[in-house]
Amino acid sequence: MATQTLIYLFVGLSFALYIGIAIWSRAASTSEFYVAGGGVNPVVNGMATAADWMSAASFLSMAGLIAFMGYDGSVYLMGWTGGYVMLALLLAPYLRKFGQFTVPDFIGTRYYSNIARTVAVVCLIFISFTYIAGQMRGVGIVFSRFLEIDVTLGVILGMGIVFFYAVLGGMKGITYTQVAQYCVLIFAYLVPAIFISLLATGNPVPQLGLGSELADGSGMSVLQKLDSSLVEMGFPAYTDGSKSMVDVFCITAALMIGTAGLPHVIVRFFTVPKASDARKSAGWALVFIALLYTTAPAVSAFARLNFNQSVSDTRYAEAPDWFRNWEANGLIAWRDKNGDGVMQYEAGDAFEGAPEYTPGGTGASGERLLDNAATDNANEVYVDRDIMVLANPEIANLPGWVIALVAAGGLAAALSTAAGLLLVISTAVSHDLLKSTFRPQISEKGELLAARVAATAAIVVAGILGIYPPGWVAQVVAFAFGLAAASLFPAIFMGIFSKRMNREGAIAGMVSGLAFTFLYIAWFKLWAPELNAAEHWLFGISPEGIGVIGMLLNFAVAITVARLTAPPPPEVDALVENIRVPRGAGTAHAH
């Protein structure tokens, strides 16, 4: 069968499966809609959490980023897994014992304040929308490259699928769909990785292949070969990287703490039956996540090796098909600076900015001509990092069904994360704003309807962001993690571990951490991007890592203010006592 037919088949089958599950697991009550009734098995919940967590960024972009960043890419590997240790040890079991639906629920009750609740809701909605716009974009890229349909139509199709199972099934529908999506995405990630590792080193386990000797008879290991060939081409060594140690440290920390403070991840631990299950569930989630995250660096290294070998010093006329396919999609470009028809690939930008092709212009070798101003280095090749995972099977000449599998996997990753985020947004509106703040007398049926309406509205907004991505989306992904680290994490952490922390301290801490982090990132990413360089950064910390300083500021302000103001009332003391011990059934109740 032709690759294209296989892609339609795989994607179509996976979509049919998700819809079938959605119909089977419709939500009937608010409890089922928000937290799947609180009765999900911890292993199942771990798998759903893994799918919820691993987004288009993990599946499509991360390996590509690491391929071009080498050691520096470790910030994503450690950052996006280490947060689960903090979740399992510091947050999840206590929040589950607390026994309500949402993160703002906890902050509002623990700090006996609707202002604190509203600050939490604002953080949550901002974080979630930043995140979801990227997912919808990922759906669009997969559709346009593999299904050869328009990005707009692709996004609308994706929205339709998510609408169906998120609005109908709520958390219950999402949880069981995510289990299916995890299976699809992990299979789609591992199969090409195993093939490529086997081809390159003869070792079928990618995690071991990365540390093995190459099968090409050179007697060099994968990393040695990468290091030596990259240094020869003028890049930093693969195992060395180019970021400063303090920046690597802070980015890793901000991503870890941000992960532990992301509302759509935390809410997953409200769905298991009891506090001790929350710990187990976080452990299972990390096992399922690690399967992909330990494979990713192997995919990165093999992809970079294969890419270098098939592009560097190859005549354009003999370039492989995938090179021209991605050039047609605008994600690869070649500018024949010295006019020899051969692609020179070295360190440095081939030209300024993203490629702007001359309409209809074709060069001497048949390449697409560019309008960009040339740079004066010898590099002639431009490549968008996001294509590495999608292009990898083609680069390694794998069969058509593997490519089809990767397309289905990319969609599963993007859709599962989008659905989880939509649920968090709709819950924040219907439960935290409507039920808890503005209209406490609303009936359960009314609240459920409001949740569905809010989810629908959120899908439409997310879709519009996906079709017309504002230029700043890619620029502000750092916002989501930085803001979660600087606002929600410290408030939740101190709510559990400090009985003395009061309303005034928590609000002052969240607002100052949030304001500082927001302004720092916005300054370097939006208002003065020309200053975004190490010599202008505070302590040499890039905007991606500044959430750590925001968090420290939050702690400092909160503790100082709490000391100067009245301690929390005795019922809050009792609440903290209660969430600290797992025992005690029937503590969850309406409020």
Added chain:
Amino acid sequence: MVEDESANSASETRRAYWRANLRLLGTLMGIWFTVSFGAGILFRPFLDQFMLGGFPLGFWFAQQGSIYGFIVLIAIYAWRMHRIEREFALDDDDADTPIEGG
């Protein structure tokens, strides 16, 4: 009087339980910091002079080892905490805390 004493001993148990929890947390978070920020970042330049198969050791910790370490940490925590809870009779083994409507 009897009630007071039992209330006192209950809160004493809870305090001892919480101290045991904090001790365990301190140890495990220390290991968490060591395998990731320590071996993978701060001491990487030093560790990279040793090889683990085809991996420089610091690089291996940063891209593989730290993640395996995280999984082991959560497993140890879940197992040890469960034992501590049973010791103090504060476990939730027979509990079922369904979330009711909000």
